[in-house]
Amino acid sequence: MNRKYNIVHLPDDEPYRWWRLFDDTYIIHYGEALDTFLLLGTEKALLIDTAYGRGDFPNIVDMLKGDRELMVVNTHEHFDHTGGNRFFPQVYMHPQAFENADHAFGPLPQEWLDNMPYPNYEKIAVENGHIFDLGGREVEVVYTPAHCKSSIAFIDHGRRLMFPGDELDASNANLNIFDSVGAFLENCKLLKSRESEYDFIMPNHNGCPVAKSYLDDFITAAEHVVNGCPDNVDPEDVPDYCRGFFKGSLRAQVGDSCINYLPKDFVFPAGPMSEVFKKELESEE
Numbered sequence: 001m002n003r004k005y006n007i008v009h010l011p012d013d014e015p016y017r018w019w020r021l022f023d024d025t026y027i028i029h030y031g032e033a034l035d036t037f038l039l040l041g042t043e044k045a046l047l048i049d050t051a052y053g054r055g056d057f058p059n060i061v062d063m064l065k066g067d068r069e070l071m072v073v074n075t076h077e078h079f080d081h082t083g084g085n086r087f088f089p090q091v092y093m094h095p096q097a098f099e100n101a102d103h104a105f106g107p108l109p110q111e112w113l114d115n116m117p118y119p120n121y122e123k124i125a126v127e128n129g130h131i132f133d134l135g136g137r138e139v140e141v142v143y144t145p146a147h148c149k150s151s152i153a154f155i156d157h158g159r160r161l162m163f164p165g166d167e168l169d170a171s172n173a174n175l176n177i178f179d180s181v182g183a184f185l186e187n188c189k190l191l192k193s194r195e196s197e198y199d200f201i202m203p204n205h206n207g208c209p210v211a212k213s214y215l216d217d218f219i220t221a222a223e224h225v226v227n228g229c230p231d232n233v234d235p236e237d238v239p240d241y242c243r244g245f246f247k248g249s250l251r252a253q254v255g256d257s258c259i260n261y262l263p264k265d266f267v268f269p270a271g272p273m274s275e276v277f278k279k280e281l282e283s284e285e
């Protein structure tokens with residue numbers, strides 16, 4: 001690999017793998033269960049998410065994009081999707097992500113941060129309906145906030161793929177406050193109403209592509225929660241990676257689709273989300 005970027009490696013960096021789903025569509029897979037996506041058009045490339053930015057991430061992207069101009073976009077503000085933003089001069093995101101996109105889940109070595117060439121990269125707002133034109137391939141933004149207030153999904157009209165970010169995957173929809181279940185339900189109905197425009201769902205975590213039929217079960221699970229008759233299962237019975245963010249999360253499961261959500265009376269921890277997540281992670285160790 002011709003390495004354009006100098007890399008500061010950290011002891012807990014995990015390995016990458018990457019492969020073509022189509023000739024013009026790469027999945028770049030970090031560690032156990034985190035995927036980012038590189039979509040190639042005739043003129044431009046679109047990178048969906050920057051993972052944690054660990055290891056050779058920017059060099060892998062640079063190699064795979066070829067001569068194309070690169071555009072970078074975040075599905076939402078969580079750091080496992082934005083951590084590599086500072087390798088790029090400009091990053092598109094929903095304006096709701098501007099404030100928190102650079103908040104790591106925990107402290108990072110200063111030498112690693114100092115190595116990234118664009119600490120003050122430009123954040124460019126994209127709203128519902130925005131089209132990324134890659135040349136022969138149009139990718140549409142759909143605003144879908146529930147897992148996160150800044151979440152956007154993408155419909156790739158070229159390869160008929162739908163990228164939902166962390167809003168749902170084959171193992172979970174990780175939701176937080178109870179009200180987000182209602183928002184999640186509306187988003188799933190919206191994505192379902194457009195299912196004739198894509199063939200597969202491409203979540204960032206826990207495997208992709210996955211079948212569109214997951215949406216039907218997610219809709220049923222969310223409807224049951226909203227209507228006060230949730231199909232709850234014991235979170236102790238599911239793998240660690242399927243649990244909600246917070247102790248006290250409930251899990252409703254219908255068919256293949258499960259949602260983790262917080263009860264109505266849950267008292268949300270005070271402080272910035274990055275600190276809240278950190279405390280939750282520490283308390284699990």
Ligand SMILES: [Zn+2]
Binds near residue numbers: 078147148166
């Ligand atoms: Zn997330």
